[in-house]
Structure formats: C-alpha cells, structure tokens
Amino acid sequence: MNEQPHRLAPVALLILWVKNVIALWPIFVGGLFSMFGSKMSFKELLFWLALILGSVILMLAWSILRYLRFTYLVAPDGLTIRSGVFIRKTNHIPYDRIQTVQRQQWFFLKPLGLEQVSIETAGKETRKAEGQLAAVPTAVADTINRYRQGIEPESAISTTTETTDADAATRTRVVNADPVPDAAYKINSHDLNQYALTSLGFIPIITGILWVLDKAQEYLPDSWYQQAEHAITGLAIYLLIGLSIIVLVLGFAVSYLNILQKYYRFTLDRTGNELRTSRGFLQTNTVSARLSRVQAVRFKQSILRQWFHLTTVQALLASGAADDEQNNDLVLMPVIRQRSAMTDMRKFISWLPTTIPELQPIPVRNRWYYVRNMVLGNLAFIVAPIILASVLWLHVSWWVWLLPVGGLWLIIMALQGQYAATNAAIAIAPPDQLVIQVGEVWTRQRYYVRKKDIQAMSLAQSIWMKPRGVAHLNIHVRKGNSDQTITSRYMKADLAKEILSWYQPLS
Incomplete structure (x- = not known):
C-alpha cells in the first residue's frame, strides 16, 4: 500500500464551496428581499449585487485553499488528517478510539463511487466530528471499519481515483469481504x-408553509399582495375551504414523500459489538456504532401510532453522528409491531429485558398537577399576552375573536396534560435496568437505561410536595456530547427514594 497522504476527490471542492455559500444565506436572502421589497436606487442595487457576487467569489477562493491544504492517510495504526490554511493542524485518530463512523452518499456521488465520511471518538467535545472527509472512495470507510474490527488485510488490491496532481494517484487498500452479520433486519414496503x-x-411542514405565506406579505411588492388579497376576498367560502384542504394535503404529501425517501431500504445489522444502520434514497446514510456507546434505548409512539399498536425504536448514543426526523438519536427500527418489539430488539441489544416489566404509574390523585401546569403555563405565557397585546395595539374587535381561540387552545393543553399524566410510569427491571415512561407532545416514550449508563440521579421536592408525599425524580443520561434529563414527575416520594437507593445504595 502506498503510504503517501491523499487529497480528497476533486468534487470535494464543489461541496466545500456550496457549504460555504449556504453558511452566508442571510446575506443572499436579505439582499433579494431588499431588491424585491422596496424601490431602491441604481446605486443600492449595484451595492447588493456586488456584495452577493463578491461573497460567492470569496467563498470559492477560500474553498480552493482549504481543498489544496487538506490531506488524509488511512494507515494500519490509524487515520491521519492534515488541514488548515494558515495554521496547519495534524489530527491522528487511532482506530481503537473511533466510536462511530458515519457515511453519507448523495445520489450524485454514487456514479463516482464517492461518499462523505465522518469519524467521531470518545474524546469528542463539540458537535463537529474529529475527522471529516468530504469526498473519498467508498473503500476508505470500508478499510477503516475493518481496521476497527481488528481484521488484518489478506490481500492488497489497489484502486485509483483522480487527484489534482497529474502524475499522482490515490491508492486505497481493499481487504477481505465483510463478515456475515450476527443479526440483520430490512424494512419492507408495507412497514415503510x-x-x-x-x-x-x-404539522411542522404546514406551519412552515403558513409562515412563508405570512412573510411574503412583508417582502413582496404591495401591488402583488393587494391583487392576491382582492382575488381571495372575492372567492366563495367553499373555495377558501378548498384552499385550506390543499395546504393540508400538500403538507401531508411532503411529509409522506420525505419519510419514504429518508428511510428507503432501511437496514439494521449487528456484527460482534458493532451496530450498523443504512437508509436513504437521495442520500444514503450509513452509521456504524459500537454497542458500548448505546446509553439508552427508547421505544417511541405518537398517539396515532399507539392506536395502530406501532412503535419506533431509537438508541441514545454517546455520539452526535446519528440523526432521525427530529433529533440526534439513532433510529434502530423505524416501525415495528408493539407486541414483538422487545423480542426483535434483543437480537441486536442483548441487555434489554426479555419481557416488559410492570410499570408503576403515578397516583391518580396526582394527575391533575400535569393538567394544572399545562393550563397555567400556557395561560400566563401565551394566551394572556396575545389577548392583552390585541387590546392595546390592535383593533378592539380582535380580542373578541382571540378569546374563544385562546379558550380552545387551553382545552387542548389540558388534554395534553392529561395524556402526559396517564402515560407517566416507572419501574426497576432486574437486575440492573431502570424503565422510565413519559408522555410529551402527544407522544409516549419509554426509556430502558442500565444502571452503569445513568450519569446522575436526583430527587426534587418542593416545600408543599413533602407533606403530600410527592416528588420528582431526574435521571441524567449522556446523549451525543451533552446530557438528556428524563424526569418522572409527581410520583410517590417513597418510590422515588427506593429508586434513588437502588442507584446509589447507602454504605
């Protein structure tokens, strides 16, 4: 194997440039809105055009410098990356320190046999991965993963990729085939x-559409908006209802198609102490993580999926490489039947309990605390300020309409509080696991955490809670490079103390 450092594939230059341009989106959006939203002079127009064009050229020059000053080397003792335009930085990552390897391959990189690789280690302190290779042959990540698994190369077969030097080539060792996984799962079209x-x-997509329509009023020319307003005013009520239905259908269709392409051909496999997931149509996203990095397993059900007895299984990792539709958790199974979820997941994470333990819900008499907190919180910070602002600064008739809307909102929040209360429960699963169930935003989440993975645990009791025998229990689990607090609220104080004693027995 040629032990000379290699440059990224030339397409990486385009990727770096696009990322830099996207980072300056406020300049471009502000300039475009300014040009469309007001009658500016010719000099002002030239200023904005020069600013946008100059920023694009500057980012291109900076991207070229970064590309030329970046090299990497996949050697038997570790991955070495040299980067930095003015200040050179050498980052050597031994394979035994690598915790997760994330591979992302956009559709335009597939014909080239290239992908983006992100490497994270146990010492990672920021959201950015220690090693990021913007465009390298797929054999690079294969070689890194095999070195991590302790598989020595049996043969050296060289593949050549283009470099910026005419007389140089990037040669990457390709070793023996992947081992057969110990357990494997592939989503079918029905489940997807x-x-x-x-x-x-x-829901957030529809909210985004409405936000864009609202902002269009501020930046589009007044004549355009007045014409649209006049046309809408002349429509019959059933046409307005039809437009609302179109927005709902559009939001649902976008969400549906996005999930289909995001989890297209989803697979999960376990080989030894490694978990690997792969998914995606427009972008193939593959994450390899050690089982030791799994801090907790979460079974997640929206209220809709509860009705259909479906659940989503996620892993909370001590890494930021994973991602799902809303946060940085690794999706292990997008959807699975609730009755078989535990049995199927034990094939991949053996420390999960064989059966779901009997959870202890919070006392029925304590459930109204959830409802009270939701109603009072939304009344004080959302409903009352909006109605007060409408009375002081808007037309007097506005608050008449806002009152019933605010009342409806408080009813919905009261139902959300009741939902959270009825789903709150906790239990100790012998010999060394804690199971916490919470209800948040119409979603039931059940966490399975081993005692050794709990970073900290604390019991909270206010003065008025002590006489009633009520307490909050806070469980801290590492998630990514930060902390996630799972709180069981308004539970029996005796049970909270029992769990606290189980976690940290008194000597």
Whole structure:
C-alpha cells in the first residue's frame, strides 16, 4: 500500500464551496428581499449585487485553499488528517478510539463511487466530528471499519481515483469481504408505508408553509399582495375551504414523500459489538456504532401510532453522528409491531429485558398537577399576552375573536396534560435496568437505561410536595456530547427514594 497522504476527490471542492455559500444565506436572502421589497436606487442595487457576487467569489477562493491544504492517510495504526490554511493542524485518530463512523452518499456521488465520511471518538467535545472527509472512495470507510474490527488485510488490491496532481494517484487498500452479520433486519414496503402514513411530520411542514405565506406579505411588492388579497376576498367560502384542504394535503404529501425517501431500504445489522444502520434514497446514510456507546434505548409512539399498536425504536448514543426526523438519536427500527418489539430488539441489544416489566404509574390523585401546569403555563405565557397585546395595539374587535381561540387552545393543553399524566410510569427491571415512561407532545416514550449508563440521579421536592408525599425524580443520561434529563414527575416520594437507593445504595 502506498503510504503517501491523499487529497480528497476533486468534487470535494464543489461541496466545500456550496457549504460555504449556504453558511452566508442571510446575506443572499436579505439582499433579494431588499431588491424585491422596496424601490431602491441604481446605486443600492449595484451595492447588493456586488456584495452577493463578491461573497460567492470569496467563498470559492477560500474553498480552493482549504481543498489544496487538506490531506488524509488511512494507515494500519490509524487515520491521519492534515488541514488548515494558515495554521496547519495534524489530527491522528487511532482506530481503537473511533466510536462511530458515519457515511453519507448523495445520489450524485454514487456514479463516482464517492461518499462523505465522518469519524467521531470518545474524546469528542463539540458537535463537529474529529475527522471529516468530504469526498473519498467508498473503500476508505470500508478499510477503516475493518481496521476497527481488528481484521488484518489478506490481500492488497489497489484502486485509483483522480487527484489534482497529474502524475499522482490515490491508492486505497481493499481487504477481505465483510463478515456475515450476527443479526440483520430490512424494512419492507408495507412497514415503510405505515411509518410514513402515521407520521405527524406534516404539522411542522404546514406551519412552515403558513409562515412563508405570512412573510411574503412583508417582502413582496404591495401591488402583488393587494391583487392576491382582492382575488381571495372575492372567492366563495367553499373555495377558501378548498384552499385550506390543499395546504393540508400538500403538507401531508411532503411529509409522506420525505419519510419514504429518508428511510428507503432501511437496514439494521449487528456484527460482534458493532451496530450498523443504512437508509436513504437521495442520500444514503450509513452509521456504524459500537454497542458500548448505546446509553439508552427508547421505544417511541405518537398517539396515532399507539392506536395502530406501532412503535419506533431509537438508541441514545454517546455520539452526535446519528440523526432521525427530529433529533440526534439513532433510529434502530423505524416501525415495528408493539407486541414483538422487545423480542426483535434483543437480537441486536442483548441487555434489554426479555419481557416488559410492570410499570408503576403515578397516583391518580396526582394527575391533575400535569393538567394544572399545562393550563397555567400556557395561560400566563401565551394566551394572556396575545389577548392583552390585541387590546392595546390592535383593533378592539380582535380580542373578541382571540378569546374563544385562546379558550380552545387551553382545552387542548389540558388534554395534553392529561395524556402526559396517564402515560407517566416507572419501574426497576432486574437486575440492573431502570424503565422510565413519559408522555410529551402527544407522544409516549419509554426509556430502558442500565444502571452503569445513568450519569446522575436526583430527587426534587418542593416545600408543599413533602407533606403530600410527592416528588420528582431526574435521571441524567449522556446523549451525543451533552446530557438528556428524563424526569418522572409527581410520583410517590417513597418510590422515588427506593429508586434513588437502588442507584446509589447507602454504605
């Protein structure tokens, strides 16, 4: 194997440039809105055009310098990356320190046999991965993963990729074939369709569409907006209802298609102490993580999926490489039948309990605390300020309409509080696991955490809670490079103390 450092594939230059341009989106968006939203002079127009064009050229020059000053080397003792335009930085990553390897391959990189590789180690302190290779042959990540697994190369077969030097080539060792996984799962079209149909992802999409329409009023020329307003005013009520239905259907369709392409051909396999997931149509995203990095397993059900007895299984990792539709958790199974979820997941994570333990819900008499907190919180910070602002600064008739809307919102929040209360429960699963169930935003989440993976645990009791025998229990689990707090609220104080004693027995 040629032990000379290699440059990234030339297409990496385009990727770096596009990322830099996207980072300056406020300049471009602000300039475009300014040009469309007001009658500016010719000099002002030239200023904005020069600013946008100059920023694009500057980012191109900077990207070229970064590309030329970046090299990497995959050697038997570790991955070495040299980078930095003015200040050179050498980062050597031994394979035994690598915790997760994430591979992302956009559709335009597939014909070239290239992908983006991100490497994270146990010492990672920021959201950015220690090693990022913007465009390298797929054999690079294969070689890294095999070195991590302790598989020595049996043969050296060289593949050549283009470099910026005419007389130089990038040669990457390709070793023996992948070992047969100990357990494997592949999503079928029926399950994927169920997952997409039962997603609540259309709600933020519809909110985004309404936000864009609202902002259009501020930046589009007044004549355009007045014409649109006049046309809408002349429509019959059933046409307005039809437009609302179109927005709803559009939001649902976008959410549905996004999930289909995001989890296209989803697979999960376990080989030894490694978990690997792969998914995606427009972008193939593959994550390899050590089982030791799994801090907790979460079984997640939206209220819609509860009705259909479906659940999503996620892993909380001590890494930021994973991602799902809303946060940085590794999706192990997008959708699975609730009755078989535990049995199927034990094939991949053996420390999960064989059966779901009997959870202890919070006392019925304590459930009204959830409802009270939701109603009072939304009344004080959302409903009352909006109505007060409408009375002081808007037309007097506005608050008349806002009152029933605010009342409806408080009813919905009261129901959300009741939902959270009825789903709150906790239990100790012998010999060394804690199971915490919470209800958040119409979603039931059940966490399985081993005692050794709990970073900290604390019991909280206010003065008025002590006489009632009520307490909060806070469980801290590492998630990514930060902390996630799972709180069981308004539970029996005796039970909270029992669990606290189980976690940290008194000597």
